[in-house]
Amino acid sequence: xxxxxxxxxxxxxxxxADERMASMSLSDGSQLPAQLGRDYELFSxxxxxxxxxxxxxLQIGRRLGRLFVGSANITAAGLAGNAEAVVELECNDxxxxxxxxxxxxxxxxxxxxxxxxxxxxEALNWAADRAPWLVGxxxxxxxxxxxxxxxxxxxRDGSAGIGSRFIGLIGDEVVxxxxxxxxxxxxxxxxxxxxxxxxxxxxTTVLLDAEGHEFPLETPRPAAIExxxxxxxxxxxxxxxxxxxxxxxxxxxxxxGSANCTTAALGRDAxxxxxxxxxxxxxxxxxxxxxxxxxxxxxxxMPIDPAEIDRREPSPPIPLDEIAARKAGSFELDGDMxxxxxxxxxxxxxxxxxxxxxxxxxxxxxxxxxxxxxxxxSFRLTFEKPExxxxxxxxxxxxxxxxxxxxxxxxxxxxxxxxxxxxVAKAIAAFDAGEDLxxxxxxxxxxxxxxxxxxxxxxxxxxxxxxxxDPDGEDEPPQQLTYDEFMETRSPDSRDEIRRDSxxxxxxxxxxxxxxxxxxxxxxxxxxxxxxxxxxxxNLADEDEERELDAEAQRTETEQVPAPExxxxxxPVDAKQFVRMxxxxxxxxxxxxxxxxxxxxxxxxxxxxxxxxxxxHPGLPRGLEATTDEHGWPRMAxxxxxxxxxxxxxxxxxxxxxxxxxTEMPVDFLECWxxxxxxxxxxxxxxxxxxxxxxxxxxxxxxxxxxxKILGLTPAELATExxxxxxxxxxxxxGVRLGLNGRAAA
Numbered sequence: 019x020x021x022x023x024x025x026x027x028x029x030x031x032x033x034x035a036d037e038r039m040a041s042m043s044l045s046d047g048s049q050l051p052a053q054l055g056r057d058y059e060l061f062s063x064x065x066x067x068x069x070x071x072x073x074x075x076l077q078i079g080r081r082l083g084r085l086f087v088g089s090a091n092i093t094a095a096g097l098a099g100n101a102e103a104v105v106e107l108e109c110n111d112x113x114x115x116x117x118x119x120x121x122x123x124x125x126x127x128x129x130x131x132x133x134x135x136x137x138x139x140e141a142l143n144w145a146a147d148r149a150p151w152l153v154g155x156x157x158x159x160x161x162x163x164x165x166x167x168x169x170x171x172x173x174r175d176g177s178a179g180i181g182s183r184f185i186g187l188i189g190d191e192v193v194x195x196x197x198x199x200x201x202x203x204x205x206x207x208x209x210x211x212x213x214x215x216x217x218x219x220x221x222t223t224v225l226l227d228a229e230g231h232e233f234p235l236e237t238p239r240p241a242a243i244e245x246x247x248x249x250x251x252x253x254x255x256x257x258x259x260x261x262x263x264x265x266x267x268x269x270x271x272x273x274x275g276s277a278n279c280t281t282a283a284l285g286r287d288a289x290x291x292x293x294x295x296x297x298x299x300x301x302x303x304x305x306x307x308x309x310x311x312x313x314x315x316x317x318x319x320m321p322i323d324p325a326e327i328d329r330r331e332p333s334p335p336i337p338l339d340e341i342a343a344r345k346a347g348s349f350e351l352d353g354d355m356x357x358x359x360x361x362x363x364x365x366x367x368x369x370x371x372x373x374x375x376x377x378x379x380x381x382x383x384x385x386x387x388x389x390x391x392x393x394x395x396s397f398r399l400t401f402e403k404p405e406x407x408x409x410x411x412x413x414x415x416x417x418x419x420x421x422x423x424x425x426x427x428x429x430x431x432x433x434x435x436x437x438x439x440x441x442v443a444k445a446i447a448a449f450d451a452g453e454d455l456x457x458x459x460x461x462x463x464x465x466x467x468x469x470x471x472x473x474x475x476x477x478x479x480x481x482x483x484x485x486x487x488d489p490d491g492e493d494e495p496p497q498q499l500t501y502d503e504f505m506e507t508r509s510p511d512s513r514d515e516i517r518r519d520s521x522x523x524x525x526x527x528x529x530x531x532x533x534x535x536x537x538x539x540x541x542x543x544x545x546x547x548x549x550x551x552x553x554x555x556x557n558l559a560d561e562d563e564e565r566e567l568d569a570e571a572q573r574t575e576t577e578q579v580p581a582p583e584x585x586x587x588x589x590p591v592d593a594k595q596f597v598r599m600x601x602x603x604x605x606x607x608x609x610x611x612x613x614x615x616x617x618x619x620x621x622x623x624x625x626x627x628x629x630x631x632x633x634x635h636p637g638l639p640r641g642l643e644a645t646t647d648e649h650g651w652p653r654m655a656x657x658x659x660x661x662x663x664x665x666x667x668x669x670x671x672x673x674x675x676x677x678x679x680x681t682e683m684p685v686d687f688l689e690c691w692x693x694x695x696x697x698x699x700x701x702x703x704x705x706x707x708x709x710x711x712x713x714x715x716x717x718x719x720x721x722x723x724x725x726x727k728i729l730g731l732t733p734a735e736l737a738t739e740x741x742x743x744x745x746x747x748x749x750x751x752x753g754v755r756l757g758l759n760g761r762a763a764a
Contacts, residue, residue, distance in 0.1 A: 019092055020058065028077070030434045030524075032141040033092070034130055036070035037062030038341040045344075045420040050409065052375040055425045057433055061138035062348075063130045068292030069338075071283065072173065073104075073276045076123055078145045078152070081111045083120040087171070087275050087298045089260045101252040103199070103259035103274050103311065105298040107169070111151035115161030115169065119298075122159070122171040124152050126296065135519040135679065137350055137425040143679075144434055144524045160187065160299075168301035172275070174294050179285015181209065184262065184273045185216050187299055191266040193217040197313065199225040199248075199259050200279035207237050209281045214240060217264055225313075227257045228322060232332050235324060244321040249312050263307050270307035272300040346412045346419035352427040354404050357396045360387065368414030370397070373421065375408040398739075405429075427523070434524040442469045446526060449533040455631045457595060463624055466526040467617040498613075498675040505730045508682060520686040521616035521676070530620060531686055534627050540747040591632050591641050593649035600625065600654045604661035607670050614674045616686060618662075623690040625658045626697045630752045644704045644756070646714040652701040656718060659694055663725045671728055683731075685740055691729050692744045698722050703758055 023031065040062055044050065054060060063070060073096075075086040088104025090096035109116035128146070131138045146152055160170045170187065172180050196219035198210060214222055219242075226233055226245045248257055262273040275297025277283035285291035300307070308314055348359045358370065370383045381401050399407075405426065412419040445462035499507065522528040603625060607618070633642045633651040642651035662670050676684070683691075701718050705711040735741065749758070 019097060020053065024057075030141055030144055031058030032131075032138055033058060033060045034070075034127065034138075035060060035062055036065060037345060038065075038338045039069075039336075041345055041420045041422070042336070042341050044409070044423065050375060050377055050421070051423075052408065055408065055423045056429045059137045059141055059425055059430055060423060061131055063132075063294075065294065068282045069294070071276050071293045072126075072296035074123060074127065074296050076120070076127055078124065078149050080148050081151070083109045083117065083124075083149070083151075085109075085120045085123050087123065087296055089258050089274075089276060095256065096258070099255065100258040101248065101255045103261045105274050105300065107298075111149075115163050117151065118154075118157050118161050119169055119171050121152055121154060123296070126171070126173050126175070130294075133679065134681075137427055137430055139679075140427075140431070140519075140523055141434065167303070168299075170299040171296070172273070172299055173296040174285075174290055176290065178288070179290045180273070180275075180277055180295055180297055181213065181284030181291075182287065184264075184271070184284075184297075184299060185213075187301070188217070188264055188266070188271045191269065191271075193219040193264045193266055194221070195219060195263075195265040195317075196222045197225065197261075197263040197265075197308075197317070198223070198279055199257070199261050201232060201256075201258050201260070202278040202280060203233055204280045205234055205237065207234065207239055208286060209279045209284045210243075211240070212281070212284075212286050213262065213279075214242070219264070223317065223321075225257070225316065226322065226327065228327050230256060231327070231330060233327075234332075235327060235329055245324060245327065246316045246319060246321055249315055251312070261311070263311075263313075265304060265308070268304055270300075270302045270304060272302060272307045274298050274300070341420070344418075344420045346410060346422035349410045349422055349424040350427055351404065351407060351424050354399045355396055356383075356399060356404070356407070356410075356424065357394055358385075358410075359394050360392065364412075366414060368412060368417075371411040371413060372399075372407045372424075373409040373411065374406050377409065377421070380406055431523045431528060435526060435528070441465050442526060446529050449529040452533055452536050455533075455537055455628055457592075457599065457628070457632075460599060460624075460628075463527075463530060463621065466530060467621070470525045470527050470617060499678050501671055501674040501676065501728075504676045504680070507678075508680070519680065519682075519684060521680070521684045522620065522686050525616075527617050527620055530624060531689070534623060535689070537627065537631065537751070538744070538747045539751045540744055593642055596629070596632070596642060596654060597648055600629075600657055604657050607661045608665060610670065610673070612673070614670060616684075618670075618674065619687055619690045622658060622662050623693045626655055626693050627752075629655045629658070630697065630700065630756065633756055646705065646711055652705060652718075653714070655697050655701060656714075656721060659697065659725065660721055663694075663728055664721060669724070669728065683735060688735070688738075688740055689744055691731065692741050693748070694725060695722075696745055696748045698725070700753070700756060700758060704756060 020031070040060060073088055073090055073092075075084075075092075077084040085107045086104050087107075088102055090100070090102040090104055096102060107116055107119055109120045111117070128142050131142055133139065159172075160168055162168050168187075172183055174180065177183070178186075196213065196217055198213070203210065210224075222240070222243050223246050224233065224243055225248050227248055260275065260278055262279070264271040275295065277293075277295040277297050281289070282292040283295050302310075305314075308317065345361050347361045347364070350357045350359075356370075356372075365387045367384070367386045370385060371379055372381045372383065374380055381399070383397050383399070385395060385397070387395070407424050409421040410424055411421050442465055445465040448459055448462045449466075520528070520531070522531050603621075629642060629651045633644065642649070642654070644650060644652060646653055676687075698718060698721065702715060705715055705718075
């Protein structure tokens with residue numbers, strides 16, 4: 019199925035499957051799925067009692083949706099070999115009954131996946147961000163189509179069982195004929211008996227494959243039940259279809275989906291059943307369903323004599339409890355950090371055997387789980403090429419788990435990113451090439467930021483302030499917090515193994531972040547803020563700032579930055595051009611009123627890295643000088659920082675919005691804040707010891723006060739591995755280029 023979906027242009031794949039069945043498929047000795055965790059993700063929701071059994075394929079686009087609900091598993095047999103029954107439904111983003119059914123299925127699938135950050139939730143959020151039509155007012159489950167027929171999406175959701183809801187949709191109509199197809203049945207036919215008792219059909223037909231059935235013929239059954247064969251065209255195929263057709267004088271009421279004719283699937287009376295199931299209800303004109311499924315031949319033929327049907331032994335039960343006892347938990351790899359979500363009750367010491375796609379061992383990592391309950395543990399991998407890891411096995415005191423796949427967060431994000439074309443593809447290539455950082459790349463940054471903005475528009479101020487659902491039933495939109503609100507509610511954690519998610523995951527701009535990390539080789543007492551004249555502090559006493567910035571910005575907007583192929587490699591830095599671009603940035607960010615998002619944070623880091631990188635370069639001896647005049651990198655860097663963090667009224671950072679789902683500081687934000695603080699250190703270091711820089715250093719000091727105050731980072735956050743690693747990397751790369759010799763980290 020995957021190659022066809024990829025060929026169609028889809029980039030975001032998530033499978034939701036029963037944990038035990040998925041575990042069994044990875045441990046049955048067959049070839050391991052090499053693309054799992056790289057091109058698609060697998061998530062298993064917790065199952066309290068029965069099976070997780072729905073069979074849903076949901077395709078989401080910006081303006082279109084397609085839904086398949088039926089009996090077919092995503093196996094070769096389910097997709098091509100078995101006799102299956104599936105309902106297909108398409109919609110667009112305009113209001114329609116079809117769209118409401120697709121929305122209902124989306125809501126069901128979305129609610130299966132945990133809300134906390136993870137690769138599965140990222141996949142769903144990515145899709146939802148690009149298909150706003152998925153969110154809307156709650157509507158009645160039963161929808162009437164333009165042709166007069168009706169449809170409903172039925173799933174186990176805590177209410178009455180699917181069987182009871184199906185019967186309720188039939189209402190008071192008298193059922194003349196009941197047709198049931200199911201590969202599996204209750205041992206005592208409880209579910210079939212319940213359907214017959216409540217519907218009181220004049221006739222009941224059970225479709226049976228005389229050569230491959232599991233119907234309990236030895237169980238006493240009502241004499242009214244007749245057995246009929248499936249259509250002859252299906253001979254030789256396993257009959258896996260599951261449907262119920264209740265025909266009245268005017269309608270066929272049809273239930274098609276994953277539910278076998280068992281109480282675990284359909285429920286009984288007030289019981290909702292044990293399994294998680296999903297079905298589609300259709301109300302069609304009389305005999306329309308019989309014709310569509312090709313059953314007219316069967317129902318017109320003579321019934322099969324039960325005495326002529328072979329008695330067959332039921333298939334041995336799948337040892338679900340045994341499989342569940344050997345689960346390993348789940349694993350995610352991000353760079354050289356692997357995070358293990360532990361199975362309940364895991365404690366003591368043991369080891370993680372890390373395997374490649376063929377199942378061969380790459381490395382072993384020891385672990386020790388002590389007393390307190392820890393839901394997740396992270397381990398930094400020290401061997402080369404951790405990206406070769408595909409699976410993990412837990413070994414502990416004679417216990418050996420089944421293999422569990424390892425989700426590669428960065429690869430899934432890159433796969434998820436929509437295929438770029440034209441100028442966007444060229445902009446991505448500029449950063450993916452990772453060769454150099456130059457001023458023309460600002461244009462590439464803009465192209466990717468605009469592309470991401472088109473993919474996922476920022477919320478309006480009115481939407482940001484929404485906190486409760488509409489009284490008419492409108493779903494609450496994803497909540498956004500201001501930076502101040504986020505800082506009040508976040509959960510700072512000093513543990514090294516805490517996983518901090520990036521707000522740029524799955525975006526085109528993630529290429530820029532990766533490039534900046536590659537470029538830097540990442541693997542003073544504050545004064546009283548009340549003493550600072552905030553209305554005047556950025557008046558640097560050498561210009562009419564507002565007038566000059568406006569004029570320079572206006573001129574710069576008409577200039578075209580040369581494309582990379584037009585730039586000779588030995589072209590010296592044009593400091594005036596840097597000044598104009600920085601002034602343009604400062605003007606735009608200061609005068610804006612709209613909410614800011616992740617790309618605005620990334621832009622601050624981009625500009626600072628650009629200025630620091632261009633300050634000195636072996637091939638560009640005429641780089642940006644370490645002076646306090648307009649052409650010096652310290653003044654331009656300070657202008658970038660002040661433009662975002664400082665201001666006469668409310669600084670732009672107060673307009674920064676963060677999705678409420680983030681409980682810790684996003685890693686891309688933290689990387690920017692570290693770069694800002696390191697830059698302030700670097701400015702103070704290179705200008706120290708000169709009396710003529712004293713006034714300017716006073717501005718730097720006041721900027722630091724504002725930055726530290728508004729960021730509000732705790733000592734624990736400043737001591738995290740992300741911060742320490744990035745500061746060390748900046749010292750090794752940009753610090754060396756600037757001749758700081760590690761002094762900026764002091």
